[in-house]
Amino acid sequence: MTPTTVLPTVAAPEGVPVPRTRTRRVRRLSGRDRMVLGLMVGVPTLIQAVLIWIPALLSIGLSFTRWNGLALSDIKPAGLANYRFAVEDYPPFWPAIAHNLIWLGFLAVVATPLGLLLAVLLDQRIKGSRIYQSVFFTPVMLSLVLVGIIWQLVYARDEGLVNNLLGTAGKPGAVDWLGDPHVNLWAALVATAWRHAGYIMVLYLAGLKGVDPSLREAAAIDGAGPRQAFFRVVFPAMRPINIVIVVITVIEALRAFDIVYVINKGTNGLELLSVLVIQNLVGEGQVIGVGSALAVILLVVSLVPIVYYLVRTFRKADR
C-alpha cells in the first residue's frame, strides 16, 4: 500500500497570506476553451468516480448481499446478515478491533510523540543535525515489506538479534517475538514505529522551519525559556500541521496492513480490520458479503478523521 502512505496536505498556514490571484470566470471563455477545460476536469473526475467513489458505493451495496463472486445473477439480498455475522459470530472480529485500537494508541502515545520530539530536538541548531535526520529518515524510504523482512531477521527466535542480545537465543525460554500471540502485536508495533517516527519527524521539521523566527525572538525577549516558548508560541502557531499529524496518525492506524501481512498474513495475534477484509475476499472461502461489511465498517470509521481534516483544511482555504 502506498506507504501508504498518508499524505501531508494542508492549506497555507495561518498568518501566511495567500496572494489572491484573480482567477477567471469560465463564462468568459470561448467555446473551444471551454471544451478543453471540460476535458481537463472531466477525465480525472471520471477516473476518480469509476475507480474510487463508485466502488466505495458498491462496497456498501455488496455488504447487504450474499455472493460467491461468480455470476452477477447469483447476488442475493441478505439484509443485515453479514453485519450480524461479523459482529456476533466471526471470531477474529473483536480481536481485530482491539488490535486496531492498540495500534492507534501506540502510534498516538509512542511513535508520533517520538517523531515530534526528534523534530523539536533537531530543529535546534545542533551539531550533526543533518546526519541524524538522514538516519531517522532512512526507514521512511523503505517499503513496508522490507521493514517487515528486516525486523523478521531482528526478531527471529534462534538467529535473531534481539534474543542473541538477551542471551536467550537457542534456549528453551527464548521468546518467539513474532510467533507468540501475546507479544507479536507489540513487536510489529515497534517495527512500525521505526518507520512512522521518521515520517512524522520530517513533516514536523518542515513545519518548524516555517514558523516565523521573530515569534521565537519575541518570546525570548519577553523572558520565556525554550520550553515555554515552544508550548506557548511555536506549538500554537503550528496548528495546521498539528492537525495533519493527528490525521496521519489516525489514518495510518486504520490503514495498517502490509507489515502484518508480511509477517504472517495477519493471523495469530496480528489480526487487523484491513486484513480481515482481504481474507474474506480472496482465498478459498470467498465471502464477499462479509468482506464488504467489514470494509464498510472500516470506511465509516475512516470517514471520521477524513471529514475532520477536510473541514479544517477547506473551510479556511475557501474564505
Next chain:
Amino acid sequence: MTPRRPRYGTHLFLSVMAVMWLIPMLWTLYTALRPKSATDRYGYWSLHGPFNLHNFTDAWTQAGLGRYFGNSALLAVPSVLLTLLLASMMAFAVSRFTWKFNVTLLVVFTAGNLLPPQVLAAPLFEMFKHTPLPYWISASGSLLDTYYAVIAVEVAFQTGFCTFVLSNYMKALPGELTEAALMDGAGVWRQYSRIIMPLTRPALAAIATLETIWLYNDFFWPLLFIHRGDELPVTIGVNNLQGQFLLNDNLIAAGATITVIPTLIIYLLLQRHFLSGLTLGATKG
C-alpha cells in the same frame, strides 16, 4: 539569537536513538554479507568471516530479481507520468479558473486519496474480473493479472494528493501571467502547457520523485490484482523469497538489500526534490 552551548543530554539521546535506528539495517546487511556455511557453523551472532557478495549474486540469479525490477518499472513509470498529467490538468482547472464546483471537486479528490485501499478492494477486484479482455491482451481473459488494472487504480488513488498539492502551488502563481497570455490570444491549452506547467516544474519534480518511490514500494494493489509469478513487482517478489528460501536468511537479507538500491539511487540523486515533495503539502508549498 540563543547562544550556542553544548547540549550533552540532547546529543546523548539522539546518538542512542540513531544507533537503535541503524541496528536493524546493519544487522540485515551483515547477515547478507556472510555465506550460509559460515552462519550455519558459527551462528548468526558471531564475527567469523568470510564476507563476500555471493548471497547477492545468488539472490539476483536464483530468485530472478532482475525480472521483478523490470516489472516494477513497468508499473511505476506509467503510473507516475499519468498521475502527473491528470493531476496537473485538474489542478490547473481548479486553481486558475472559478467555476461552480471547483472546490467541491477538490475536496472529493482529496478525500478519495485518504480512504483505506482495502475498502475498495472487493468491488474493484470484481469489476476487473468481470471485464472481459481478448486473450491476446490479457492471459486471464479479464483485467485481472494485467498492469492496466494496477496502473489505473494507482493513478486514481494518487491523483487526489497530487491535484491538491499542485493546485496550491499553481494558485500562488501571479494571475497576471495568464491574463497577459489571454490578451495575446493564447487559449486555455496554451496557457497550461506553455505558461503554468513550466513554472510548476519544481513542484512537479518533487511529486514525481516522491510518487516514484511510493509506487515502487507499493504492495497492496499488485498483491490484489497480479497473481502470475512472472508478472510480480519487486515488493511482492522479495516477500515471496521468504517462502522460496525458507531457511536461508542470508539470501533473504541479500535480496531485501538489493531492492533498496533503486530507492537509494533516486533518493541520493533527487534528495532535495524528495524531501520537498514530502513536505510540500504540509508547508506553504
